[in-house]
Amino acid sequence: MKHLFGTDGIRGVANADLTLDVAACLARALALSHRQIYLGMDTRESSPMFAGQIVASALSAGADVYDMGVVGTPGVAYTLASLKSTHPIGIVVTASHNPYQDNGLKVIAPGGGKLPVEEERRLEGAMAYSVLEQVKNPRVGQYVSAKSLRGDYIDHLKATCPRASFEGTLVLDCANGALSAYASSVFRAHGMKTSLIANHPDGRNINAGVGATSIDQTRRKVFRDETRQKDLLIAFDGDGDRLMMALPSGTVIDGDALSYLVLKAELEQGRQGSFGIALTKMSTLGTIRSIRALGVEPTITEVGDRALAEALRDGGYLLGAEQSGHVIFPDEMPTGDGILTALRFLSLYHSEREIRWALKTYHPSYQELMNFSFRSREDLGNFVDSLAYRKFVAEFGKEGDSRVFIRPSGTEPVLRVLLDFPSKFEAAEARSRIMDFMEAR
Numbered sequence: 149m150k151h152l153f154g155t156d157g158i159r160g161v162a163n164a165d166l167t168l169d170v171a172a173c174l175a176r177a178l179a180l181s182h183r184q185i186y187l188g189m190d191t192r193e194s195s196p197m198f199a200g201q202i203v204a205s206a207l208s209a210g211a212d213v214y215d216m217g218v219v220g221t222p223g224v225a226y227t228l229a230s231l232k233s234t235h236p237i238g239i240v241v242t243a244s245h246n247p248y249q250d251n252g253l254k255v256i257a258p259g260g261g262k263l264p265v266e267e268e269r270r271l272e273g274a275m276a277y278s279v280l281e282q283v284k285n286p287r288v289g290q291y292v293s294a295k296s297l298r299g300d301y302i303d304h305l306k307a308t309c310p311r312a313s314f315e316g317t318l319v320l321d322c323a324n325g326a327l328s329a330y331a332s333s334v335f336r337a338h339g340m341k342t343s344l345i346a347n348h349p350d351g352r353n354i355n356a357g358v359g360a361t362s363i364d365q366t367r368r369k370v371f372r373d374e375t376r377q378k379d380l381l382i383a384f385d386g387d388g389d390r391l392m393m394a395l396p397s398g399t400v401i402d403g404d405a406l407s408y409l410v411l412k413a414e415l416e417q418g419r420q421g422s423f424g425i426a427l428t429k430m431s432t433l434g435t436i437r438s439i440r441a442l443g444v445e446p447t448i449t450e451v452g453d454r455a456l457a458e459a460l461r462d463g464g465y466l467l468g469a470e471q472s473g474h475v476i477f478p479d480e481m482p483t484g485d486g487i488l489t490a491l492r493f494l495s496l497y498h499s500e501r502e503i504r505w506a507l508k509t510y511h512p513s514y515q516e517l518m519n520f521s522f523r524s525r526e527d528l529g530n531f532v533d534s535l536a537y538r539k540f541v542a543e544f545g546k547e548g549d550s551r552v553f554i555r556p557s558g559t560e561p562v563l564r565v566l567l568d569f570p571s572k573f574e575a576a577e578a579r580s581r582i583m584d585f586m587e588a589r
Contacts, residue, residue: 155558193351220388323359
């Protein structure tokens with residue numbers, strides 16, 4: 149059976165790869181085992197369409213639906229974690245950092261974490277079971293407008309991390325996504341000054357040249373203004389579960405750098421006891437060496453925040469971080485939360501000067517990500533199963549003082565090739581040879 153779930157839910161082009169039938173089958177399958185479904189969505193033009201289908205299908209199968217409206221994935225996760233029950237489950241209609249044409253269905257497990265892979269496979273089986281199309285239930289579920297739950301989540305963020313502060317202005321890039329309506333209020337409640345960009349969603353501008361995946365072009369525009377030399381740019385993605393930051397100097401603080409900075413500050417401020425830190429295989433070799441220099445041996449996981457979350461379940465971790473900006477503080481939340489991550493960071497660093505000084509001892513290696521697009525995920529899968537791909541991995545895949553890390557994306561029809569070398573110059577030859585191979589495939 150073809151797997152519907154990728155690394156982060158079911159995702160595809162809205163109304164083409166991802167259809168209303170898929171949303172209906174997922175809602176009905178979940179309703180068979182969970183009598184309460186908590187629903188959130190991002191700001192894409194297709195999100196209300198999918199949300200409406202989920203509501204109707206879940207209600208018809210007898211489940212109650214608590215509709216939280218437009219809210220980031222962390223808001224639904226926080227709500228489920230607060231309930232402390234195995235009964236409710238969540239669905240967030242979002243394609244995260246993808247363009248507006250895409251959409252997705254993220255299932256949030258009871259307790260607020262990622263759904264285990266085995267549970268996703270069970271759901272796929274239930275969704276394929278033809279009887280689901282004929283679900284009839286004399287008990288229709290109850291629809292509950294639950295916007296107040298989003299308010300509870302926002303109030304929680306306003307009350308957490310009381311030491312968070314910043315001398316300059318926080319420039320918040322909301323990616324025209326789910327956090328647009330409330331991110332600023334959280335930081336202002338902590339007494340910080342904010343300036344907002346990309347906070348006017350129109351259904352089609354989510355992640356469009358803004359947000360965490362466009363941090364480089366945004367920082368160039370923001371810090372062109374010389375009055376912003378003490379400010380900090382914080383860019384979220386469309387569903388608010390990750391962030392990237394940038395300084396006026398041009399330095400980008402990704403998940404790798406953030407993990408180093410948080411660990412360094414915690415140790416300098418006298419954090420006691422034994423604890424670990426988890427990173428994924430995408431982290432630079434230089435980051436791993438820098439963290440080891442602080443006396444901590446990082447746990448290295450597979451790619452994806454799900455892998456991080458699974459590692460953190462073992463306990464004893466300060467945080468888990470993915471280079472792309474997914475950061476999990478397991479003592480606070482079972483999943484990534486961009487706003488919470490920023491607050492935890494600003495509890496340790498209160499000025500641009502402090503951040504810049506701490507980065508002097510951080511030495512990441514040069515890293516470059518090459519993306520090779522395919523027409524569809526099926527075409528990508530065919531290439532990955534081919535002899536040409538095995539030759540490609542055998543010739544270029546390498547580990548050591550430098551490395552080439554090759555992996556197919558779990559959310560898009562893209563083959564990702566990560567170059568990790570001591571310098572840009574040393575990566576150039578590998579880049580050229582890889583380009584030649586892929587063009588000739």
